[in-house]
Amino acid sequence: MIDFNDLYDREIKNLFNFGMKFSPDREMVKDCIQDVFVKLYTKRDIMEKVDNIESYLYISLRNRINDEFRRNAHVQDCEIDNDQFITDLIVDNDHLERDEEFSKKKVCTMKMMECLSPRQRQIVELYFIKRQKYEEICEIMGINYQSVRNLMYRSLMRMRTNAIKFNIAY
């Protein structure tokens, strides 16, 4: 019998820390943790058969966050809200905000990123903005190493093509 109280108390801090690797949005990570626990509890009869419930918890959270990311990226695409996306991308580089070329670079980046799919944007953000290693990106995106390399290659090729198209000197 799974002791959910105990499971929560033991894992919540590590689980939240793990979830935050995928998204800077604390509330979104909390929502996803909530969904995972609700699913776990409502399907507890099946879960009794899972060998390692803790592992299931972490992987379920990763998958749940990835689902949420894809859903949000799709919504963003529908709204063509690239400005917000790029703002989010550059938010870590606070020093750039004081740079007089910030606006120019932002516009250029927006143009280069416009053609990317949500997954391509995610990998570019993870690698170039959040400075994640390929191995970490594998874990975050739930794909293997070669797929990460392929996705990165295609993303950069599309950005390069777009840069040429718009005659962007970045």
Place this chain on the structure above:
Amino acid sequence: MEELNLTSNSDSISLDDVKKENIRYPLTAQEVYQLKIRISKAITKALK
């Protein structure tokens, strides 16, 4: 080291590594409590 492969994806996550990591994004005691209450309410709602 415990290696897991529980999803449809081919990669695995090392649970040991995850647990050994330093907490970079801490939850306050209040957040831990509030989230627990939220989950409890959500479970109750889901079971109705």
